[in-house]
Amino acid sequence: MSDEERRDSLADQAAAWIPPWERPTPPRPDGTDEPPGEPEVPVEPEPHAAIPAEPEPHAAIPAEPEPAAGAEPEILDTYRSSRTETVQDPLRESAAEPAGEIGVGVPGKRGRRRPAPEPEPAPVLDDAELRGALEAILLVVDQPVSELTLAQVLEQSPERIGPMLDEIAAGYTAAGHGFELRRAAGGWRLYTRPEYATYVERFVLEGQSVRLTQAALETLAVIAYKQPVTRSRISAIRGVNCDGVIRTLVSRGLVEECGTEADSGAFLYRTTTMFLEKLGLNSVDDLPPLAPFLPDDVEELADATR
Template identity: 70%
Template sequence: MSSEERRDSLADQAAAWVPPWQRPTAPVPAPETGDLGTSTPPEGPEPTKISGDVEGVAADAPGEGGGFGETGGGFGETGGGEGKGGRGVSAKGAAGRRRAAPAPEPAPELDDAELRGALEAILLVVDEPVSELVLAQVLEQPAERIGPMLDEIAAGYTAAGHGFELRRAAGGWRLYTRPEYATYVERFVLDGQSVRLTQAALETLAVVAYKQPVTRGRISAIRGVNCDGVIRTLVSRGLVEECGTEPDSGAFLYRTTTMFLEKLGLNSVDDLPPLAPFLPDDVEELADATR
């Protein structure tokens, strides 16, 4: 082809060229209809199905698909955790992962011999009466087993004639030396040094024990003398303690302590002997005379 013919051919092509935006669009064929007049979806890859049970949204975690339901593993009951196309967490899946810690296994129940030995070992080291509830918690045993076992231990010590005994005091249990051997124990512990309460201290302590809670003014009125110094002595010895104030006057109230019950071998102040047998017959006349 000569150069002139080639130029004519290029000129014809340029003249016949139509821009894309001016080209006519091909008509889209109408979808085929069935017998009922419904449209038939065009053939092609089946779109991803969204389960009807999904109630959440797809997780934003990395994954290939990251969709809903079984494929995307989105949130919801159907999503159910990690799917093939993405990763998500369902309500049930999250609840399953947050499983409660397994309940601790109950402590094995001790036989009578082992329980007896454990109680004796604890009672040897306590420095104050210990209650049955505390012993049951420490040994991890039912509380209803502790009381009968302590009674059995106490009866065994008494029957064997030991120099010590197990008895209740101040709401708990503790080992004590027997009264018949008190002389020897006192001789060993005190070694000739005896610390006794004065008559005034004993009288004041008795007033507190029977009238508690009571103020210092009331104690002084009953004894007829000032008792401030005696009260301080009893408090320092651990036999009396403050227990609040009187609502009307604001004065301090005093009561006996656990050490007081322990020293007297009492379980509670209700075990104190009644005062009626020790009162004079003309107590009412004496009370009227003091007014």
């Protein structure tokens, strides 16, 4: 074929060419006139990411054997009901349990404990029983006992102890007993009455000599009125060395050390609770004043010793 014939053939083909959008639509096999499109591809749902299973907090429940096929309907219903009652959701149990309660030893509940039961309040004693309890305790104490200690032992209000002790003391005095209840060394204790002291002394001290010497009494008086005081100050007041006497008073439990002086570092001495107890005093403020016992020329004597 020559070049001219080839060009005529291509021109005829170009003239006879019809664009696709202008071509007639051929009939579909199902009889519809819709243009054939791309076949529909079923879209499968996108699978979700696998959620890691949380570890079961409880022990695995052993699987019960399924009932055999063809079992009676009553057996099947009993099996389903037992499975429903046995297997429970632990999350529902923990959510249903009220917050703040703590259950120790309760199966299926972890991390919660039940509050400890509150102690029952102590019974309130009536006046007669309280009086008897106080008298029984005061008969066995070997040193003055405070009102707070008595209230704690009897589990009663401290506001009731003080008035009751005052009432007991007033009753002993009104009845004329040979003993009395009084305050001493910050507490309460039973004492014999002063008018019967000679009989008690005869019974206790018969054949014994427990009296302090004159030097010990003078030294004890200086410490009682000048406390806290150093040894040098005591010796300066008495005019003699008091080291041996102070050791005797310390061994008897009437005097004790109570620190050191800031300037010199010397030991300081003061009277003890036993001193107050033996003299029947509540505090050193109850000591009698010294002015009535001083001589009239005390100032002249002080000037003479300087």
